[in-house]
Amino acid sequence: TKGLLQTLKLSSITYLMNSRRCRGCPQGWTRIRRRCFLYVPRAMNWAAAERNCLSMGGNLASVHTSTEYHLIQRLTAHNGYGVTWVGGTDAPGEGIWLWSDGSRFNYQNWCGGEPNNYLKQDCLQINFSSKCWDDQHCHVNLPSICARKISRRRG
Numbered sequence: 001t002k003g004l005l006q007t008l009k010l011s012s013i014t015y016l017m018n019s020r021r022c023r024g025c026p027q028g029w030t031r032i033r034r035r036c037f038l039y040v041p042r043a044m045n046w047a048a049a050e051r052n053c054l055s056m057g058g059n060l061a062s063v064h065t066s067t068e069y070h071l072i073q074r075l076t077a078h079n080g081y082g083v084t085w086v087g088g089t090d091a092p093g094e095g096i097w098l099w100s101d102g103s104r105f106n107y108q109n110w111c112g113g114e115p116n117n118y119l120k121q122d123c124l125q126i127n128f129s130s131k132c133w134d135d136q137h138c139h140v141n142l143p144s145i146c147a148r149k150i151s152r153r154r155g
Helices: 002-023 046-055 066-074
Strands: 030-032 035-044 084-089 123-128 132-136 142-149
Touching: 030 066, 035 046, 046 084, 046 142, 066 123
Parallel strands: 084 142
Antiparallel strands: 030 035, 035 142, 084 123, 123 132
């Protein structure tokens, strides 16, 4: 019986390791809860950054809790927590903020006095000023953070 239990434990561990490998994030991406995130250091405008994320099976990142925001911020740490694009925009209707992935805009961390739409700013940058959110001109070139759902395929 002892040998059988050890074999079952080994099988369970092997199954769990294989499951994680097949159901995890692509190489280079970081898992945060049920999504995978990737910091893209190459500076581009918001629309180009969104297209880049789409080409990798995701969107510019949406943010839904303060914990998630702080974990996402860590991805920008090696760039000195510099300003970075995420998927928020109010381009379709001023003052009505949406996420490019279609999820609900249910968490906000705007800097004081933001969003102010200064000279028609319609895209969301993080890590502004005291590491909060700011609306920015969409044509500005910044690094970005992509997000995608965890792969559901079986190994």
